Amino acid sequence: MAVTKRAAKPGAKSAPASAEELMAHYRHMLLIRRFEEKAGQMYGMGLIGGFCHLYLGQEAVVVGMQAALKPGDSVITSYRDHGHMLACDMDPKGVMAELTGRIGGYSKGKGGSMHMFSREKGFYGGHGIVGAQVPLGTGLAFAHKYKEDGGVSATYLGDGAVNQGQVYEAFNMAALWRLPAVYVIENNKYGMGTSVERASARTDLYQRGQAYGIPGEQVDGMDVLEVKAAGEKAIAHARGGKGPYILEMMTYRYRGHSMSDPAKYRPKDELARMREEHDPIDRLRAELMEWGVADEAALKAVDKEVKEIVTAAAEFAQNSPEPDPKELYTDVLVEA
Amino acid sequence: MTTTTYREAVRTALREALTRDSRTFLMGEDVGRYGGTYACSKGLIDEFGPERVRDAPLSESAFVGAGIGAAMAGMRPIVEIMTVNFSLLALDQIVNNAATLRHMSGGQFSVPLVIRMATGAGRQVAAQHSHSLECWYAHIPGIRVLAPGTLEDARGMLWTALQDPDPVVIFEHAALYNMEGELPDTAGPVDIERAAVRRPGRDVTLIAFGANLHKAMEAARLLAAEKIEAEVIDLRSLRPLDDATIMASVRKTRRAVVIDEAWRTGSLAAEVSARVMEQAFYDLDAPVGRVCTEEVPIPYPKHLEDAALPQPEKIVAAVKAQLGARA
Ligand SMILES: Cc1ncc(C[n+]2csc(CCOP(=O)(O)OP(=O)(O)O)c2C)c(N)n1
Ligand SMILES: [Mg+2]
16 A cells, blocks of 8 residues: 655645545545536526535535544534535435435435435534534534543534634633534635625634634645644544644635625636636646556546446436425424 | 616615715625625615625624614614524524613613514525514514515615614515516605505405515405405504504404414414404404414425415415305
């Protein structure tokens, strides 16, 4: 098993990774990319309705973090959740079928794009009220500590969400009680149409836990290996009983806020520049070749495999039946 | 007459308010550069500048509270909360502060604030984004609650609300923003006291507000085809309720069905129904009917969401049940 060191980049924090791991990261990121492109298409065809927030561009964040987490850990995020679920190894068929509102979806079709869960995979949703998942993630960490199960919770939130008061109520409690919580701020530069500079008095979001003594770090969120290295450090801190940790992932969303947002508020070439110079998948692909981990043929094989998974998911999502009308009344309270 | 939309009517009202009163500013998430989630304030930042069309961070509790504070200090703020769903983060400020300050200060302070928010379901945005919680606000003494269901009211209620020295909450149903219609060029401020009879009829009174007014009107058309003439009342003001207009109609038709997108339990439909029972019991030929949302979180799939919400067919069925009670 070849062990590849990160190219000698000044200040690189990346841990060595095996060829298998590197290929797995590539495959995972590509799966999210193709899945989201397909979801966008299906939205355009009217097969998906309501709100649909794509994760295109941010793939390295969840894939890197997930590589640093262990089975038994917990993950929770906002409505921009498709990538997180695929990273948690939830079945793409079940995720896509939830997008189309079919019975084969993770929430029997009742939640849609924003609300999916998997107890089995430790994925706690899929939440629509900005910032409200942060106290929940803190509670997940509380439970890990109370049960002494060695688990850690990873709570994702956006650069817009950091201005919600309940985030700070949660930070204080997590620090006070030394909870095994890692807060991952996905700074994709915009909360809906408002840039970080126009929403936040200070834009160094990794410092937002300073008042509570929570260490924070800014990370290149377009680089899966940097993310993984930072994630490992933060998770070790939390798992080791030292309390919460904040990671600010510098990333970018390629699409508008949701399918109905043409994203006209961004400077003209910002998107093109991010795609060309910082795309997380292109970057790893180039490195895999440069390091001799994979050749064109091996990468093509991954492309093909991913495409097949996504096609199968889309087919399943269109063929799975709609929930029976009676389902309207189920899952409100526990059924006797 | 000009053909316009509900959205444009709201925008014209905002423009009027910002033009006529220098103490007025618009504050909320994405109201400025983005032009508003529902594009209601599109272009206003260019006309009035970022000081008066102010983008707020994602901090509902704080910017609603700041609006209340500014109003105490003599400003006339219009605070936009993107949707009623997110107003829950500011509920404390509205209920504990805006609604009580006049009372608690022995009349020294008033809170001349207008809070606007979108409300309602019907767009497949699932359980956390589809609430109709108008009745929660209508429960609170110390605030006034409005629900413009027509272009005239979208255009005209805002200025009148701003003249009110007390806090006013305005609910704009999200399904209405694209509604098109004619608006007289002279359209301007309207009263915010009275319910309106939107369609006269003699057989039954349909009582609704907001987007559900139009479902009631559609039901009235369906009923008319069967020679049943429904009178349709648009509540317009949800607190205070205009009992006089409601009772006058019910005394005439002797039957009432209340349509409300909220869940039945504890809804405005419950309140209206109780008032009819109290004030017009002996004029009724049948118990008051209610068409509300099924008591479940709003599901994402279209067929389930449609089944959960009030629909013209359900209103027709409720009316027929009333008429059956007569026979
Ligand atoms: C409390 C609340 N306010 C407003 C909204 C509407 N809204 C949904 S997402 C969003 C922007 C959030 O931005 P950010 O936290 O940066 O996350 P991103 O969408 O970039 O992933 C807004 C304003 C909401 N869902 N919840
Ligand atoms: Mg963001």
